Amino acid sequence: MRKKELKVVAAFHTTADAMAAEQACAVHGVPGRLIPVPRTLSAGCGIAWCSPIEERERLVGALEADGVEYEQIAEVAV
Template sequence: MLRKKKPAFIIAFDATTQAMATDKLCAKNGLPGRLIPVPREITAGCGFAWKSAPEDKTILIEALTKEGIEWASTHILEI
């Protein structure tokens, strides 16, 4: 049986270092989400993206901005 798709907040990165810094920051601070391969629906330079629930968008963007971590784009996708 196929898994039902649900909305997800996706942060795409241009560089692997940005994706790894996000993973480290989120693990250190107990922030939600995980690294995933970039979904087919979008493009990103490094091939990694951060996935979390749509309601986590504000807290994640604030944390990345405060830490000075840049990202390429953000999306809400059904994955």
């Protein structure tokens, strides 16, 4: 079993927001990927963006710069 690491996870209200976040992160060079929302969080669409913990500020900046709405951003072991 893979060891869990602390990551920054952004959860979204809609799938469209999750897809927009993926695009925003690609444009702004924020590493990460879309994942199912971890059980410790809840979100409307069930999809979240997961990035290394040290990328939190860049992630928030990319989402806000592109006007992507998010439900919550949390640090979670995934």
